């Protein structure tokens with residue numbers, strides 16, 4: 001079973017009604033302004049004993065090839081919750097690294113770590129249109145293809161003691177809000 005993606009139904013809105021995605025349309029990658037997040041969402045994650053560790057916005061132009069990468073240098077289990085705005089018919093693709101191939105470690109313009117892979121160093125294993133919101137495994141090489149403008153707000157959580165969560169841990173915490181078993 002490939003377990004890289006779980007759609008979620010959350011009981012609260014993530015962003016405030018006043019959220020203006022156009023302010024994130026002048027760069028590929030920006031930190032999310034934390035004041036864009038609804039108070040209800042902060043209360044929701046507080047009640048789950050979680051802390052929002054990181055929130056960023058990836059803005060994708062239509063039909064651009066964005067490089068295959070995995071987030072982080074040393075982690076291969078790095079779950080995120082992504083909220084997607086626009087991006088109709090977009091796909092998130094996950095890949096297996098071919099034997100003996102290594103990516104190139106680097107940092108984004110907002111100083112987040114990633115390892116980039118060439119297309120011929122990996123094999124596609126799973127491709128999925130991402131409904132918003134979703135748990136996604138960002139520790140496995142991935143990229144997104146989209147025929148439309150797409151904003152993906154990507155969020156990372158820790159425990160109250162600032163411990164990053166594994167995929168299994170976060171899936172368990174969000175189990176009541178996941179409809180994965182219905183797929």
Ligand SMILES: [Fe+2]
Nearest residue numbers: 069070071138
């Ligand atoms: Fe990523």
